[in-house]
Amino acid sequence: MPTLILADLHANRAALSAILLTPEARDCGSVVSLGDQFNYGPCPAECLAMLRDFCEEGGRSLTMLQGNHEERLPHLGEPALRGVNWALLRWSAEQIGDGLLGLPKDVRLMDGRVWCTHGTPGDPDHLVDEEGVRAVLDTLPDNCRLLLSGHNHIRWRVRHAGREAVNPGSAGMWEDSPGCTAPFGILQNRDDGSPSVSLYTVPYREEDLLCDYLQSGCFHTDPVIPRIALTVMRTGSRHTMLHYIRHAHRVAERMGGDMGEPAVWQAADASWPWADGLCSEAFWARLESEHRQLCE
Numbered sequence: 001m002p003t004l005i006l007a008d009l010h011a012n013r014a015a016l017s018a019i020l021l022t023p024e025a026r027d028c029g030s031v032v033s034l035g036d037q038f039n040y041g042p043c044p045a046e047c048l049a050m051l052r053d054f055c056e057e058g059g060r061s062l063t064m065l066q067g068n069h070e071e072r073l074p075h076l077g078e079p080a081l082r083g084v085n086w087a088l089l090r091w092s093a094e095q096i097g098d099g100l101l102g103l104p105k106d107v108r109l110m111d112g113r114v115w116c117t118h119g120t121p122g123d124p125d126h127l128v129d130e131e132g133v134r135a136v137l138d139t140l141p142d143n144c145r146l147l148l149s150g151h152n153h154i155r156w157r158v159r160h161a162g163r164e165a166v167n168p169g170s171a172g173m174w175e176d177s178p179g180c181t182a183p184f185g186i187l188q189n190r191d192d193g194s195p196s197v198s199l200y201t202v203p204y205r206e207e208d209l210l211c212d213y214l215q216s217g218c219f220h221t222d223p224v225i226p227r228i229a230l231t232v233m234r235t236g237s238r239h240t241m242l243h244y245i246r247h248a249h250r251v252a253e254r255m256g257g258d259m260g261e262p263a264v265w266q267a268a269d270a271s272w273p274w275a276d277g278l279c280s281e282a283f284w285a286r287l288e289s290e291h292r293q294l295c296e
């Protein structure tokens with residue numbers, strides 16, 4: 001039976017719900033989630049429960065991999081993760097309890113012909129682009145034909161030296177398309193036994209995501225990341241999240257501080273060029289008052 005491939009769900013219940021209602025997903029006998037199941041989004045516990053219910057009800061197997069966010073779970077008390085912006089990570093971790101501890105970094109399917117990982121094999125936090133993934137394909141075992149990965153939040157399909165690398169795009173934070181659209185993949189065996197992955201997208205309602213943000217407490221724990229997440233989903237601003245994190249790194253260097261210091265994140269937030277007033281305080285105040293009524 002086909003396998004549903006999800007990447008970078010990031011606790012987006014509206015996106016996950018839309019995906020799981022598609023006939024393509026419902027035809028699947030198993031689910032593989034390529035890491036970053038939680039953080040950034042408002043519904044970490046609800047998404048885990050939804051995934052588990054979907055699999056239990058349909059007799060499907062569920063495999064979740066370790067993303068760079070799950071990789072941080074055992075280190076939440078360390079100085080590098082004490083800064084203001086990591087408050088959201090700690091809030092998210094409290095919601096899920098031990099539900100995402102000890103996940104594997106990689107899993108191989110179809111007798112080793114498919115390698116599933118988050119960043120690159122063995123390293124959930126290793127970020128490669130469409131060029132860099134060609135070199136990764138060269139390192140795979142001889143019988144491996146297909147690499148499935150996430151982490152970048154953008155979709156690609158790269159063919160190189162008789163192999164293929166596919167990133168389905170982030171289910172919860174797709175940074176490659178305007179509007180609230182959730183991407184996913186379906187993995188199947190071709191008639192000749194070789195693996196094949198088809199890519200899909202399904203729209204979901206921005207209002208549902210906004211209500212989840214406003215009702216979850218996530219937005220008030222640390223508004224910066226939710227603001228960026230919503231900007232990404234409204235505008236399709238490519239790599240907005242990565243740009244923001246890199247900006248914070250540069251601010252830390254200029255200040256001679258490190259990413260664990262709240263002052264670094266406050267300075268990064270103050271100097272970030274929020275697009276078109278979309279993320280201004282006035283914009284958020286209006287949005288919140290409008291949606292409070294809608295969500296109640």
Ligand SMILES: [Fe+2]
Nearest residue numbers: 008036151153
């Ligand atoms: Fe991610």
